[in-house]
Amino acid sequence: xxxxxxxxxxxxxxxxxxxxxxxxxxxxxxxxxxxxxxxxxxxxxxxxxxxxxxxxxxxxxxxxxxxxxxxxxxxxxxxxxxxxxxxxxxxxxxxxxxxxxxxxxxxxxxxxxxxxxxxxxxxxxxxxxxxxxxxxxxxxxxxxxxxxxxxxxxxxxxxxxxxxxxxxxxxxxxxxxxxxxxxxxxxxxxxxxxxxxxxxxxxxxxxxxxxxxxxxxxxxxxxxxxxxxxxxxxxxxxxxxxxxxxxxxxxxxxxxxxxxxxxxxxxxxxxxxxxxxxxxxxxxxxxxxxxxxxx
Numbered sequence: 001x002x003x004x005x006x007x008x009x010x011x012x013x014x015x016x017x018x019x020x021x022x023x024x025x026x027x028x029x030x031x032x033x034x035x036x037x038x039x040x041x042x043x044x045x046x047x048x049x050x051x052x053x054x055x056x057x058x059x060x061x062x063x064x065x066x067x068x069x070x071x072x073x074x075x076x077x078x079x080x081x082x083x084x085x086x087x088x089x090x091x092x093x094x095x096x097x098x099x100x101x102x103x104x105x106x107x108x109x110x111x112x113x114x115x116x117x118x119x120x121x122x123x124x125x126x127x128x129x130x131x132x133x134x135x136x137x138x139x140x141x142x143x144x145x146x147x148x149x150x151x152x153x154x155x156x157x158x159x160x161x162x163x164x165x166x167x168x169x170x171x172x173x174x175x176x177x178x179x180x181x182x183x184x185x186x187x188x189x190x191x192x193x194x195x196x197x198x199x200x201x202x203x204x205x206x207x208x209x210x211x212x213x214x215x216x217x218x219x220x221x222x223x224x225x226x227x228x229x230x231x232x233x234x235x236x237x238x239x240x241x242x243x244x245x246x247x248x249x250x251x252x253x254x255x256x257x258x259x260x261x262x263x264x265x266x267x268x269x270x271x272x273x274x275x276x277x278x279x280x281x282x283x284x285x286x287x288x289x290x291x292x293x294x295x
Contacts, residue, residue, distance in 0.1 A: 004102055004143060004170050005205060008232045008271045013291050016060045016104075016236055016274020017053035018284050024049070024064070034076040036068050036085050043092035050093040054101045056281040057288025060143065060274065061101045063089040065136065066108035071120070071128040075111070083135040090139035097142075104143040104172070105136035107158050114153055122157060129161035137165045145172040146204075147236075148211050150186040152195060156202040163203035172234055172272070173204035176212040177221055184221055192221070196228040208234030211276045214241055214253055219264050232271035239278030251278025259286030266294040 007014065024035055027045050038045055050061045068086045070079040078085060090103055097103050110128055112120040133144055144162040149155035155173055162171045175195050177184040184192050199207050207229050209221050218237040225233045240253035258279070265273050273291060275283045 005232075008206075013266050013270070013295060014059040014272045015057055015284065015288050015291055016234070016272055017050075017056075017058040017062050018275035018279035018281065019277050020049060020062060020064055020066075022278065022280065023052075034067065034073070034078060035064060036066075036073065036089070037076065037078060039064055039085050039088040039092065040081070043088055046089065046092035047096050050096040052281040053284055054096055056284040058274070058284050059101050060104045060145075060272070061093050061097050062104050062106045062145065063093060063136065063141065064106070065089045065132065066106045066147070067111070068107070068136075069110045069128040069132045071110040071112055071125065072108070082131050086132050086135035087139040090136060090141050094140055102142035103140065104145045105133070105141035107133060107136075107144060107146045107162070108148050109150070109154060114151065122153070125154060126157045126161060129158045130164065133158070133162045133165045137162075137169060141169070143170045143172060145174070147172070147174045149173070149175045150190070151188045152186075152190045152198055155195075156198055159199060159202040159204050170205045171203055172206045172208070173199040173202075174208045174210040174234055174236065175199075177209055178212065179217055179220070184224055192224045193228045196225065196230070200229075200231055204231070206232045206234050206272065208236075208270075208272070210234070210236035210274075211238060214238055215258055215261050219261065219268070222265055222268050222270050226268050226270070233269070234272040234274075235265050235270050236272075236274040236276045237279075238276045239283060242278060253278070255280075255282040255286040258283050259290050262287050263290045263294045266291055 239251035
């Protein structure tokens with residue numbers, strides 16, 4: 001595998017994978033259970049999902065560590081096993097990725113509000129991220145992806161922890177934005193321009209957005225990122241906004257719909273295009289086809 005950043009510098013567009021939560025639920029994960037506990041007891045399930053995504057054409061495979069900080073794992077009594085959980089996630093997918101995709105270590109929000117809005121000190125959050133990311137790097141993750149952030153201070157702490165863990169590993173940092181009459185903002189009031197500047201200053205090599213929006217809104221959000229970002233941009237869209245049908249959560253955007261529209265992201269200059277909630281291997285296969293056709 002050639003160096004990821006080198007590939008982006010020459011204009012290659014890479015394809016991310018899709019959602020993991022829905023894949024795990026289809027394989028028995030119950031509501032309220034810790035998805036990360038699966039890393040310890042059923043790593044074969046992670047390898048199975050990873051194989052589906054890499055066969056669909058994904059260039060990046062996400063680790064099952066979105067909630068892998070000790071601060072988040074404490075709710076399930078697993079905080080003392082944080083390093084083990086994160087190592088196991090990388091080790092489960094790395095053989096599948098070998099020679100075909102990069103292993104992207106997922107780092108989600110810690111689940112606590114920072115002072116003064118909440119009761120958690122920044123140094124506690126920083127230490128929690130350091131434990132998780134250190135384990136991901138030591139286990140051989142190729143990329144660190146700080147994702148689904150709404151608090152810029154928390155995102156900066158995570159990016160700095162990643163840069164402290166490795167001076168060379170590529171770092172992706174994505175936040176979740178809402179469309180408002182005043183433009184795109186996170187629920188904590190962060191603008192795209194603020195995010196681009198602060199995340200790069202903290203050490204991010206790629207910036208962008210994931211989750212919270214369907215593809216059409218993400219295309220508009222991508223335009224704003226391209227106007228403000230001086231580094232490669234990542235967009236990972238939901239398969240639309242979900243609704244309940246017969247007691248089940250249903251996402252409206254089909255693989256075919258995403259395949260028809262995702263070329264617009266490539267045309268804008270987005271460097272990494274993947275899926276988030278509601279997307280699966282079929283969505284990624286269509287995105288792969290659209291990206292290849294646009295190149």
